[in-house]
Amino acid sequence: MTVASISAVALFATACGGSDDSGDSGGGTGGEIIAKGCEPENPLIGGNTGESCGHDIVELFTSTLFRYDPETSEPIADLAESVETEDNQNFTVKIKEGVKFHDDTEVKAKNFVDAWNYTANSENAQYLAYFFEPIEGYEDVTAEEEGAKPAKSEMSGLEVVDDYTFTIKTSEPVSNLPIRLGYTAFAPQPDSFFEDPEEFAKNPVGAGPYQLTEWSSGQQAVLEKFADYGGGAAKGNLDKITFRIYDDEEAAYNDLLAGNLDTLDNLPASALVDQQYRTDLGDRWAQEEYPAIQTVTFAPADVDPKYDDTKLRQAVSMAxxxxxxxxxxxxxxxxxxTGWVAPGVEGFKEGACGEYCEFNPEEAKKLLDEAGGFEGRMTISYNADSDHKPWVTATCNSIREALDVDCVAQPVTTFAQFREQIGDEEMKGMFRSGWIADYPHIENFLTPLYATDGSSNDGNYSNKEFESTLEEAAQAEGDESLALYQEAEAMLAGEDFPAIPMWYYTATIGWSENVSNVKVSQASGRPDLLNATANN
Structure with a gap:
């Protein structure tokens, strides 16, 4: 059998920083730091954490078959010994022997299979269930009606062969399946998880390089180095990492300047103006592109029908x-x-949005008139615990001036509340949305966000031709597969325009004098804490 290809991803990012070595001098193993955190949307369970606030923590205390290299974003083996396939539909997975969870039990094949079945089962209402859709039997563990009991509790496509081997069968060939398996949704769970998942979530256990020793919602998460970590990807340098939860980026930045915070994942807009952060931080900053996009999504049509017109949506984008x-x-x-997929992932192609992502007030007004105009006030909602107010307000001002329609920025106190309102379909108008690559492939910017049952399809977008093209792309290989994904992305511009592409992210991070070797992780756009070192 041949091993499935899981690399060949080159990220076209240009790194720069206050110094050539990003603070490489000094530091070593040991020590502790305080990192800026934010309030997670859901309990800290791999299959239920699909946003960056929770993922920052979960990725440190869990391990998966692969981990994404922070410098290249390429998958590197973590718990996997091998993943083999001959047809991109039947996969044999062998895991490393002797790897321990933090509760001192061994990671076995059944811990993967049981965790994946649990996450996929609709009865358990896990946020990332959709990531298991390619596996044969997924439809049997997913009830069509909310609250109904699914036909089965396990997917037929998963089978334990022995303690260290299991097989995966997908319903159709999936050429990029192995590259997906490094996402935390695919993390194994210890036996104790299944005894009482709700109680387990209060003190979750993983098999990662760090173990979670304290979790106080709204305050902090404390992780300490796990001496018996058996994965092969990254052991971590620091003895202890404390995520302090902030709901104000200005406050976090001030703490960084005062030496009360050691790493900040996102500098506030006030620090970016005239590059003030360079004066404030000296050489303790780094700036680098990474695969992430900022978008503005329209509320589902049944939540707010006023925006349910393609020309109106295109008009807003051009305004x-x-x-x-x-x-x-x-x-x-x-x-x-210029499209819905960020640079730096396999399959990125510039220009999918075409003219609709170009500023053209005259054409925007014409499209709005063709759509029948807009009555009332447009709104763009955002979470106020991050520094979104200035750009959301500026976006509304641009829309107001171009279209002669009132538009206001609408704050929601915290990210958790913001996501809850979106998930409960209570948020009307437009709202800020964004996506950081879970794995470096074009498919990850399309399926979760715009497939009918996608885990992060916040606008409830549904288009049969779009999904049919995604299915064809998943079954094809190489350039043919990528071309089909690009074809699907292009459909978003002309068919329904479910979200407005705004910009591709560039991470600008900062750190204190207490820490060295801080770089931007290409896998997340956040500070790479596994390779950072403390100066204390």
Missing amino acids: IDREKIITDHFDGAREPA
């Missing part, structure tokens, strides 16, 4: 002066988006 907003509020540290 936004992305270049000016980026210059005024990010000091140029963003790149105007």
Whole structure:
């Protein structure tokens, strides 16, 4: 049998920083730091954590078959000994022997299979269930009606062969399946998880390089190095990492300057203006592109029908002066988006959005008139615990000036509340949305966000032709597969325009004098804490 290809991803990112070595001098193993955190949307379970606030923590205390290299974003073996296939439909997975969970039980094949079945089962209402859709039998563990009992509790496509081997059968060939398996949704769970998942979530256990020793919602998460970590990807340098939960990025930045915080994943807009952060931090900053996109999503039609018109949506997009907003509020540290997929992933192609992502007030007004105009006030909601107010306000101003329609920025106190309102379909109008690659492939920017049952399809978008093309792309290989994914992305521009591409992210991070070797992780756009070192 041949081993499935899981690499061949080159990220076209240009790194820069206050110093050539990003603080490489000094530091070693040991020590502790305080990192900026934010309130997770859901309990800290791999299959239920699909946003960055929770993922920052979960990725440190869990392990998966692969882990994404922080410098290249390529998958590297963590718990996997091998993943083999001859047809991209039947996979044999062998895991490393002797690897321990933090509760001192051994990681076995059944811990993967049981965890995946649990996450996929609709009775358990796990946020990332959709990631298991390619596996044969997924439809049997997913009830069509909410609250109904599914036909089966286990997917037929998963089978334990022995303690260290299991097989995966997908319903159709999936050429990029192995590259997906490094996402935390695919983390194994110890036997104790299945005894009482709700109680387990209060003190979750994984098999990662760090173990969670304290979790106080709204306050902090404390992780300490796991001496018996048996994965092969990254052991970590620091003895202890404390995520302090902030709901104000300005407060976090001030703490960084005062030496009360050691790493900050996102500098506030005020620090970006005129590159003030360079004066404040000296050489303790880094800036680098990574695969992530900022979008603005329209509420589902049954939640707010006023926006349910393709021409109206295209008009709003063309009314936004992305270049000016980026210059005024990010000091140029963003790149105007030309499509729904971010650069730096396999299959990225520029220009999918076409003219609809270009600032053109005259054409925007014409499209709005063709759509029958807009009555009332447009709104763009955002979470107020991060620094979104300036650019959301500027976006509304641009829309107002171009379309002669009132538009206001609408804050929601915390990210957790913001996501809850979206998930409960209570949020009307438009709302900020964004996506960081879970794995470096074009499919990850399309299926979760725009497939009918996608885990993060916040606008409830559904298009049969789009999904049919996604299915064809998944079954094809190489350039043919990528071309089909690109074809699917292009459909978003002309068919329904479910979300407005705004810009591609550039991470600008900062750190204190207490820490060295801090770099931007290409896998997440956050500080790479596994390779950071403490100066204390």
